[in-house]
Structures are given as C-alpha cells and as structure tokens.
Amino acid sequence: MISHESIIKHVTGESVYINDLNFGESLLHGYVVYSKIAHGLIRSIKLEKAKSMTGVKAILSYREIPGVNQMGPVVHDEPCLAEKEVHFIGQAILLIAAESLDIAHEAAKSVQIEYEPLEVINNLEDAIKKNNRLHPPRKIECGNISSAFEAARNILEGTLFTGSQEHWYLETQTSLAVPGEGNEIILYSSTQHPSETQAIVAEVLGIPRKDVEVEVRRMGGAFGGKETQANHYAAWSALLAKATGRPVKIHLNRDDDQICTGKRHPFHSNYKAGFDKAGKITALDIELNSDAGSSTDLTMAILERAMFHVDNAYFIPNLRVIGNTWKTNHPSNTAFRGFGGPQGMAVIENIIDRIGRFLKKDALEIRKLNFYKSESENTTHFGQKVENNRLDLLFEQLVKSSDYHKRREQINRFNQFNPFVKKGLAMTPVKFGISFTTSFLNQAGALVNIYQDGTVQVNHGGTEMGQGLHTKILSIAASELGIDPEYIKVNATSTSKVPNTSATAASSGSDLNGMAVKYAIEKLKSRLIPIAVKLLDEENPNTKLVFINNQVYNPIQSDTKIKFIELVQKAYLSQISLSATGFYKTPDIFYDKAAAKGRPFHYFAFGMAVSEVLVDSLTGYVKVLRSDILHDVGNSLNEKIDRGQIEGGFIQGLGWMTTEDLKYDDKGNLLNHSPDTYKIPTIQDIPDDFRVEILKNAPNSNTIMQSKAVGEPPFMLALSVWLAIKDAISAVGDHKFEPAFSLPATNEVIISSIEKINELNKKSFHGLHQSEDHY
C-alpha cells in the first residue's frame, strides 16, 4: 500500500502552495475592498487618496470589468463586483493591486464608501417571516401520508435547528493570475473546480475559454469551500492582472476569509412522524428550510441532497419532504462535506431518538426495526432501490465489537450514582448516495502520456485537496500498467490537459477520474499488446498478456518476458502513439426532477458508529470517551487513505455538532471570524478511545477496482456523538423528559437544556402536571 504521494514533501515543508510561488519583484498583491454593511445602496465612493498612494497600481470597480459582471456558478445572480446595491458584509466592491500587501491595506483603509442602509434579513426566521424566498419549493413524496397519519398510533412533532459551519481549510482562498501574450492568462488557483474557474474568468474578462488556463497543484484543504467560492478570487486576481499587465496574487487573511466566504447552510426543519407501538415509522412529513445567504450558488443541489437523505437508513412507506430556500443578507452559503446530507440526516436521527425515549426503548432497537431490508421495504422515497444493503451486516458486527449492550448497562449504573456528570451512548447509521445528483456532471476525462524512457505522466480532471485522490489514481495507474509507482507522476490538474471537467466533489473524485484513467491506459495497452505479441514470438495475435512487475508476458508461458521500457521503446520506433485520453460517464443513473423519481445514485455507501460521551452537567463540557466506527468502502483502493478520510470526516463532523458555532450581531456582522472565537476540534477533542474499522470482504459492483467513495459519508457518523450528548442530558431527568436540543450541542445548548430538565424535575417533584413531550 503506497503512502500519500506528497507526504515526504509535506513533512519536509517542500510542498508548494500558491502563496509559496516566487514571482520576485514583478508580483503585485491584490486586496478586496468589501461591503461593511449587510444590505444597502452605495451612495458614494471616495478613492482619490488611495489612487495617489505610491505603490498602488490599480483600483478597479465594476465599471472596469471588460466582460460580464457575473460569477454565479449555476444561476447568474452574483455580481463579480457590486454595482449599486450590496447584499452582505464581505461583498466585493473594489479591487486593489499594490506593490506590497501593506500598501494595499493602507490604500483599502483610505477608501471611503458611503451607504444608504436598507432592511437587513439576518437569519432564517426573519427570512421566513418576511417570505424572502430564493426559489420555489421542491417536493418529494411517496405513499400516502395523510391516511398514514390518520392510522398512526403515535405522532411526534417538532422543529430542529442545525447550524452553519465554516470550512476552516488551513490554506485560505488564494489565486495568482499571470498575464501572457495577447488574451492569454494563466491562473494558479486553489480551486476544486478548475473548469468552472476557467469559465468564470473567461466570462469576466470577456475572452474565450481557450485563452484561460487554470492549474491546481494542490490545495491546503477545501471541504467544499473551494468548489465555487474559489472562482471569485480567481476572477478578481485575473481582472487585476489584466489591468496591470503583471502577475497578481490574492491570498486572504483568515478574518477576511471567514467574513467573506459562504459556509454550510443552516437549516430549520419542521417534522411530524407517525409510528406504531413497536416504533416502526409509518408516516413522515418533513419541511426543510435552508438559509441560502444572498444568492443561489449551489443551494438547490444541496437542498436536493438533503431531501434525498431525510430517510437516512430507514424505510418509510409514506413520506413527504418539502424543501424551501430562503434569502438572507449573509454571504451565499455553499458546498460543505456532506452537501445537505448531514442536515437531512440529523432530522431523522433526532426523530428516532425521540421515538425511543417516547416508547421507553433504546433508540438502537428503533433504528434496527426501521432499517431498509433486502427483499422488500427496500425502495427510497425517490424511487431508487437500495441494492447491496449492508445495514444489518454493519449493525450486527458493530453492536458486538462495541460491546453496546453491556456498556449501556454500565452507563445506566454510572448515571444513577453521579448527579453532576452524566454519560451518554448512541449508535447512528449512514446511508449516503454516491453520484452528483445533477446527472450530467457524472463524467470525467484523463490524459496518459508514456515517454520513451518508460516513465508515465497521468493527467486527470480531479484536484488534490489532501484527500489522497492523486495517490489513489497513482495506485490505479501503477496496477493497470504493471509498473512501479516511482515511474509514474500524477500531474498538477490543468484545464489545458483535460478539458470540461466536473468539480472534485460529491466524494466522486476517484470513482470518476479513476475510471477515466483506467480507460486511457486500456487504450494504450491495446496499442502496446500487438507489439509485445511480436516481441514475445507469440503465434496467436490474440494471446492474453499481463502487465506485472515492470514486465509484459503471457502468463501461460511466463519464462519469456519483456521489460515494459523495452516495449515502449519498440512501440515508439514502430510509430505507435504513446499518449491516450480516457473518458468515463457513470452508467444507469437518471433523475426526473418534475416527478421527483429516479435512480440518481450509482450506489450507496454505508457506515455505522457508536459513541460514548461524558457530560459535565454544570459546565457543559463534553468528553468523547470512545467511538467505534465500522465503515463500508467496498474494496479499499488504499486503506491508509480511506482510514484518513473516515477519521478526519468524523472529527470534522464532531466539530459541526459540538463547538463550531457562528453568531451574528443585529447588523449582520459575523462575530466569530477567527479561530479566537470559532472553535474547530483540537487534538484534545478526539475520542479517548477511537476504534475505526473498514468493513472486510465487501466489493462494490461496477466501480473502479470494486471500491466505494469515502470523502463525505463518515462526516455524518459523528451524529452518534451528538445523540450521545443528548442521551447524557436526558439522563439528568432520568430519561423522563425530552431534552430541548439543537445542533451544534454547544455548552450553552447543553446547560440550558439541563436547566429546563431541572425545572421540569422540580415541577414533577412538587406534584405538578408534567408533560413527557413538552418540546
């Protein structure tokens, strides 16, 4: 198993990120002057002082945009630079290029902008109240919910708020634009989507895409935050580079990055669930309300994925989900690992947790009861059959390996004897659909070049953000060509090598690009085999040859072998092309948006987690004592890399669900705009005992080397921590009351929830009327 292809460079500090590129004295530093108010009209802009500063090379407004003043990726509702109206704090108004960043800062400080403030819509509640819709609602429905509710023995209703999340990639948004001759421009951009970055840059510059080249060596983390938002910085640096004729770099400082860029969509979700006395859900009605921020960006696709995942792992015969999108005066919210999945799943997992408490059963039983089955009860609300269902398999193995039942008893005992610290335990499953739900995006290209010295360069459309895509591609290429990885280089991603690519997103990087690379190599091998057959003196031209250990031979007569390098040299002399492209599109997927039915996913990835926490009921501190994960990655392409995705995704999910909290003041200013007040997990926050296992002997069908995608699904396994916290809170009231709960479960949420339970406890102690279902 090979290590991450860049890891030696990472640990020695040699890995080059855009901010490390050296362009010497010719480089200018770009800075974005942005709106300081959340909504209003621009009355006047004074920039004489800034213009006259030594070292200031350009100041641009929307008037200086040679092309289209637009950078909305799906819907054109995002101006590149604000014209008359601003819609959020952080919206770009002016661009400055200067000889140094200090000068650019000074210049920016001296710009005076006068605004006429307009009404600010500062949160979802506000937007809903004022009916500030982004787009018409969406609906997916199956069965008949009204008759199912009528027949339901028990009904629970409620609202769940799930919060936002800042990506907190270590490398902030960065782009460096280098003007060339004529129209030409090269962009070194920290983007997950080079082709779209190319398209947006071309549009704002008013030049054809052929003249724009976007290159991505690596990103210092992205997590969805550079799927569309990186386009902005590329467009702005390109405008400044064109205006000055010099290379221009924009590298955001942390505060500006947190203030200006979009985040995970907060959701306000209303639900109503009907179930029988055993806890089997018979009816479910969900309304998802998503906070889009100021424009569309990827909001509709994210909403759609949330709607596809409100069932999570459960068969619900009568289900209706309605999705609403609302506009607020915040930066446009955007892709973030899970892409709506976490928001959808949190709702159903919280419902199941409530059903358990309501029926005085362990929620574990309710989960098991409602899982999708194999033969029947296997079709989702959008009409896709859940094939190769591994839920029961994972459940049986994990319940056993995590010692769930014994620990449940121990925890009950612990809680009896400890009034101020409580333990909680929860298991949650994940079933996550793999494929872009916009079906045409499921395509990828590759270009593989073999050189005369037998070394190979692999180009593909995916980008490397740390997730190990290039490492997986390297393994695939090495295994397909039968040569050592050291002879292969996976190149920086470039729009000039592979055009018209999709974003590296939706966990699909290796599924799509891996196949494209494989197809390119198959083409090359089909050209090399006839030469090899001749060299090996095989009589039958259709003899099957193998490529193994840098050699090519007939496995039936393995005494004669030729070296790969010799074969390559011979092919060159025989005037055979040693360069080939590969193209892949995911088969058999479709989705009818109007009918809200189809088969949007190539397959599902499954996983399960059990977490145990300790909660200090007086300070609200949470300690994750142990987490056990069993996750399905098909046949792993690389266990080290996959394990890294599982652990990393889980901890990132843990952050979203516990300490990562974003607050705004009443003017729409983000208060948590640096790590001083925005708290992602540290090494102290990981489970004391963290047991991660990959499901063994679980090949996937019809995917690259029988593997499964792994980028996003583990994120949602952290719901086990969130619900374990709720279980611990619930223990304060001896599980008699449903805790008030939301996401993230910060110490503030925990303490106020406990305070409410204590009040209810007091009331019931004094013989007052109590409701078991007050929330």
Add this chain to the structure above:
Amino acid sequence: MTMNSGQHTISFILDDEIVTIDFKQEKLSPTLTILNYLRSLPNHKGAKEGCAEGDCGACTVVVADLDEENKLVYRAINSCLVFLPILHGKQLITVENLAKKNGRDIDLHPVQQALVDMNGSQCGYCTPGIVMSMFALYKSSMNPSSEVIKDAMTGNLCRCTGYQPILNATELACSKNEPDQFSKNQNDIISKLKEIKSQKLTVQIITKTQKYFLPQTLADALALRKKFPKTIMVNGSTDIALKQTKKFERLKEIIDLSVIRELKCFSENKKEIILGSGLSLEAIKTKVSEKLPALGNMLSVFASKQIRNVATLGGNLGTASPIGDTIPLLIAYDSKIRLVKETSFREIPIEEFIKGHRETDLRNNELIHSVIIPLHQEHVVRFYKVSKRRDLDISTVSAGFRLEIINGTVSDICLAFGGMADRPKRAVLTEASLFQKVWNAENIEMAANILENEFSPISDARSGSGFRKMAAKNLLLKFYHETL
C-alpha cells in the same frame, strides 16, 4: 546605561550559521515577525500563516536557547506572533532544517518519518507546524504520556486527519528518542550562542518610523522606561503583536523585556511563592503545579504550549483583560503584585492593580516585577473555566475561588470571576451572603440566587449574557460539591 553604548544589530543562528541583521541598513521593520522574515527568504517557505493570531500553529518553529547551565532548550513558538529581535542570541530551527539530504536521498528526522509511517498528513498545510511541535517534544521529553503529547500538540490545528495519526506518530517518534543531528551538532551551536551572548549591550533598533529596545538588565529597562514613558512593553508579544497582525497597526516604540534575568526570578519558602513577571507561563506551570495545583490546572488549559512558551505572567497582568484567566485566580490566592521603578518598589493587592477595563495602576515609570502568592494550608483554592472548547479557548466565564471553613462555618471566602464584568471582579454580595454561614446546600442555593443578579455580563461572540450568569452560578455549585 547610556544610549550610545547600545548595539544596532541582532544575531541568531539559522541553518547552523550566525545571521546578523541590521534593520536600518536592510530596511526591515524591527517588528517584523519571525514568520514574515522566514517567508521572505528563498528557502524557508515551510512555515505557513494560517491565522496570524497563534490559534492554529501552522507557523510553528522551534527556538533553541541556552538555559542557566548553558544547555540547549528547545521550545516551539508561534512565529506569526513573535518579533525578530526576540531571536537575538538564540537558534531558530525550521522544518527545512530537520531532514538531511545526501544527494538524491533524503534522511528524514524521526518525527518526520513517524508522520509518514502513520499517514499523519493529508493536505499538508498544517504539517510543517505539526512537525516542529513534535520536534520540540522529541527534544525535551522521553516517552511522553498521551496527555503530555496532546498538551504539546494542542496548538496545532489540523482540519484533515482528525489527529489520531498525528498522536500515534508522536508516540512512535518520542518512544525512541535517539540522538539526532542536533544532538551531534550541539557543542558548536552552544559556543556560537555564547559568543553572541557575550555582548551585554542593549539592542536598540531605530528606524524612520519605529524604535525597538531590547535591554539586557532591569536597570537598563527602567532607564528606558523613564525616558520613553509612552512605550509599549512586550515580553512574549503574543497579545501586542495582534495589533499588527490583525489590525495592521504599526507599533511605534517598544521595549522588549524578554531577556531580563531579574524578571525571571522564582523563589519559594513556607510563607510564599514569588513569580517573576518575565517567567513564561509554561515555566510557571512546570514550577508550581505541585504547590499551587489550581494555578497548574488553570495553566494546563491556558492557550497552547507555543503561546505559553513565550507569554509571561507580567504580560497577562499588564494587558488586564476582563477575562484574563490568571487574574481571578491570583485574586483568589490573595496575591500581591510588585511594581518597580528606578529608585524604589511598591506592592499592592492584585485586585487594586486592576483598575478598570484593560486599565491598570501601573505608572509610566514602572515595570511589573513579580507576583507574590501567599501559601495558606488551611485554604482551599480552586480554578474553574467555562469555554466552548476546553483547550486553547478564551474563557466565557472563569473563576478563582478561595474558601476556609472553621467549625463548619465559612470563615473566609473569595469568589473572583472573569468574563462577568468590565474587569475580573469579586462577587462581594455573594461572598457576604456566605460569610460565617454553614457551608450547606441551602445556603449555597441562596448565594447562587444572589450571584445571578450580582453581575450584568455582556453578550458577545463567545456567548450570551444569560448563559454567563447561569455558568457563574453553576461554577459556584460545582465548587460547593467539590468542597463538601
């Protein structure tokens, strides 16, 4: 001391060579951070800026300094928050210095190799900082426990790996602790550092817009203080630097107190412990954890090791933050602060020293010399903190409590809070309600109700006002339950 006798340059070791910097000649700002200096060099771009405020550790480098026995001590610091002159007489070690190259082969340092073996790096942006924190631990600790490792790595955020492989790698590397290239080379480094340090002159860097003084003795520092009364004083500069790195302000006049030995004094006897204002918080943590467990506990969740390695007690008191975790606890300890000027010194209770919101009683010819903590066996002193994240997070509410019970009744009580008012403050009404009362649940409940109305805290990025009140009340309850 006379101003003319100072030297204008600083010298330190980088890449095994002595580097001398003449700020004026090279047109460099004396408040250039180590990070920006490194990144201006052609071959030192490993350290990264992730936040410019010491919260992420991507900029971590290691500084080796001679201790009192002339041995090298390796400390990880946040290079984004520390000004270049602090390196005077020290060795700067960066990620580029760890691996050895022999032609095309790379000989990785054990900490680097362990990270590779454990797959402890994904996007790689935090990795140079992670490597340097691991390296500092490798050089200072044999077979550390997972608690010690986590403590050393708290100041390094990683968004990709989930930390488990980093923890495993650090355990692996530090379990061997074989001599490395730095061990082999240390005599050479020590003699070079001694050579630089033999110059005992105040470093004074005067450029067109800035003055930076690095006095070597307390007397020199006090003379400078008198001459430039409006000067900003720094030691670790972890707080002051933010004005530059976050607000883009230029600091005009600075006296850097970081090399003054008198301010690093430490003494203890049966009656009291004296902590010099120039002692790093990490040094204090090591020295007092046994005698003053509450202070030890507080420091173990105070910022990160990189910050504690340079941040000082004097700095924390001088900035007089309304939260300032040391202050409520020092109030609870009934501590005094010793302030010096050229001719005399005075001692006042910490409580009187803090006069308002970020306002102290320090006069413009004085320096904070030390803090005197009395040792009372009969008292119980505890520290509590409520914050969103336990580690490397400024408190939402912090508390230093002191209690003495004689014959079942409260004979002495101090309830000092941070984060509840414009400055750290005692809950005097609540204290009064408990004084000479029985230490029981009923009285505590009554006191908690008083406490709830005693302060009117603000709502901010960290939390709401209501939550702060609830948290303060809960901390009193927690104290009660732990002192039953």
